Amino acid sequence: MASEVQQSTESDDSAGIAHGTSTAGAIHVRNLTKEFDTEEGVERVFEDVSFDIEPGSFVTLIGRSGSGKSTMLNIISGVLEPTAGRVDFEATQDSDVTLGHVFQSPRLLPWNTCVENIEYVHENNPEYTRELAEEYLDLVGLSNHYDKYPSQLSGGQRQRVGITRALSIDPEILIMDEPFSNLDEITAESLREELISIWQKLGKTVFFVTHDITEAIELSDRILMLGNGTIFDDMSIDLERPRDVDSEEFLKVRQDAINRFHSVK
Amino acid sequence: MSTSNRSLPTPLRSTLGDKWAAALISGILGLAAWWLVTVIFPRGLFPGPVETVNASVELLASGIVWTHMEATFFRTFLGFIGAFFVGGALGVAMGINNFGEHFSTPIIIIALSIPGIAWAAITTIIFGFGVAAPVVATAVTVFPYISLRIWKGVEDIDPNLIRMSRSFDISKARLLRRMILPSIAPALFTAVRFGLAISWKIETQAEIFASNSGVGYRAIEAFSRYQYDTAMAWAAVFVVIVFLLEMAVLRPLERKVFAYRKEADFGVL
Numbered sequence A: 001m002a003s004e005v006q007q008s009t010e011s012d013d014s015a016g017i018a019h020g021t022s023t024a025g026a027i028h029v030r031n032l033t034k035e036f037d038t039e040e041g042v043e044r045v046f047e048d049v050s051f052d053i054e055p056g057s058f059v060t061l062i063g064r065s066g067s068g069k070s071t072m073l074n075i076i077s078g079v080l081e082p083t084a085g086r087v088d089f090e091a092t093q094d095s096d097v098t099l100g101h102v103f104q105s106p107r108l109l110p111w112n113t114c115v116e117n118i119e120y121v122h123e124n125n126p127e128y129t130r131e132l133a134e135e136y137l138d139l140v141g142l143s144n145h146y147d148k149y150p151s152q153l154s155g156g157q158r159q160r161v162g163i164t165r166a167l168s169i170d171p172e173i174l175i176m177d178e179p180f181s182n183l184d185e186i187t188a189e190s191l192r193e194e195l196i197s198i199w200q201k202l203g204k205t206v207f208f209v210t211h212d213i214t215e216a217i218e219l220s221d222r223i224l225m226l227g228n229g230t231i232f233d234d235m236s237i238d239l240e241r242p243r244d245v246d247s248e249e250f251l252k253v254r255q256d257a258i259n260r261f262h263s264v265k
Numbered sequence B: 001m002s003t004s005n006r007s008l009p010t011p012l013r014s015t016l017g018d019k020w021a022a023a024l025i026s027g028i029l030g031l032a033a034w035w036l037v038t039v040i041f042p043r044g045l046f047p048g049p050v051e052t053v054n055a056s057v058e059l060l061a062s063g064i065v066w067t068h069m070e071a072t073f074f075r076t077f078l079g080f081i082g083a084f085f086v087g088g089a090l091g092v093a094m095g096i097n098n099f100g101e102h103f104s105t106p107i108i109i110i111a112l113s114i115p116g117i118a119w120a121a122i123t124t125i126i127f128g129f130g131v132a133a134p135v136v137a138t139a140v141t142v143f144p145y146i147s148l149r150i151w152k153g154v155e156d157i158d159p160n161l162i163r164m165s166r167s168f169d170i171s172k173a174r175l176l177r178r179m180i181l182p183s184i185a186p187a188l189f190t191a192v193r194f195g196l197a198i199s200w201k202i203e204t205q206a207e208i209f210a211s212n213s214g215v216g217y218r219a220i221e222a223f224s225r226y227q228y229d230t231a232m233a234w235a236a237v238f239v240v241i242v243f244l245l246e247m248a249v250l251r252p253l254e255r256k257v258f259a260y261r262k263e264a265d266f267g268v269l
């Protein structure tokens, strides 16, 4: 994990994740700046960005292509170092917070089966069993595909294995970078519904990235809008779940979001 | 997924039966061509398949084959191992960073352009007769081919799979075993197969200069005594053994390592 990324622990909650009662899974982003050294000089992606994410909430970061969404996720997941600022987490136990990362493409090992792909990320888990992997695959409807290789699965099924892999480490925080944008709309929609039902069942914090405003409103409690190097808007979505994307309220919220999103060029 | 488009459409792939038939036909055609050459060209000087087989049987019966075969195998293997480690290290260096690439490229280009026979002469001058000269000649001739293959293999590793592994805190050892090795396995197999094939050719050439034992030495010795069938027999016996090595060791191993592709109906093997 990046050196600036600090851990704080929550010692009064040792019995796993309790819905709503603990701060485990909270993310605090403080004064984050990220610059890349490129051949044309220093490119600043964003500057002095701060926000907090409530434990157990579903928060989506939206922004145009190139606005720095993936960069933000990579800093939060420790794959990239920030230029300045820090990210704090609140963990459940006296250990590092666990993050499950779902990528835009599923990033599975092609020479491993579904079960083996899940087993791969359980290196430090002495309690890992094949049954655990199977249970998680059941959760996303892959009960008949335990021992198939990624090339034997459809795109949507592969993406589900990627999601399952992240969920299987029982992370306090699930971060997802446009996980459905490579899929056809029908598959994407059914996976969104699955994701919401899993999220409601397991109560994880989800930090989601997309450039699709409708998807953001359908999924999230809250939308952060990234552009011009800052979070220029922070919008709560109070629609009741399950959400009907064709309902009048939904379309109203969507129009509002679009107006706010386009208010900044 | 990087591997998802490698297979040919099923109708273009042969069934198992066809495969054997194709191999048989190519073998028969090869023998026929050989025989034809002996018929067309001068006066029974060039030994045909039958004479070669007879001479081989004689050679095998005399027992002399094994010591020379062993000497050649041993040196081929040593030379190949040397080439594999030097070539592999350079290849990995080229694959993982710019310095490695710029450092290794001139070495490899120069090494590739020096003929094996020149190395055989040079190493004989340096080491004299014995094991070292042919082994070193083999190693230095073969390593650039291995470097090139491993370099491409390392470059083809999917960086996204490395990022994925890092985000799940996978240790270096596990990354190497579960992610890096399987992705460079095809390059490793090609490197071993071509490396061994070239090694054996260079080794037998080097024996002409640098040794007084081994298959190459005996073949050239027979040749200089006008025993052409014996010279051919030395080569033929070795070819059979290399062929068996391929079928009994390399193929089964490859089939095991790439089982995932076969199951996935990749049909590359």
Ligand SMILES: Nc1ncnc2c1ncn2[C@@H]1O[C@H](COP(=O)(O)OP(=O)(O)OP(=O)(O)O)[C@@H](O)[C@H]1O
Pocket (backbone or CB within 6 Å): A036, A037, A038, A043, A045, A063, A064, A065, A066, A067, A068, A069, A070, A071, A072, A211
């Ligand atoms: N390793 C890097 N080196 C230099 N510049 C980079 C690097 N990674 C990203 N950038 C730049 O940072 C900016 C933000 O990139 P990022 O990938 O975070 O965008 P994004 O919002 O995720 O876009 P998309 O929606 O297309 O995925 C881009 O202008 C990109 O060129």
Ligand SMILES: [Mg+2]
Pocket (backbone or CB within 6 Å): A069, A070, A071, A177
């Ligand atoms: Mg991105």
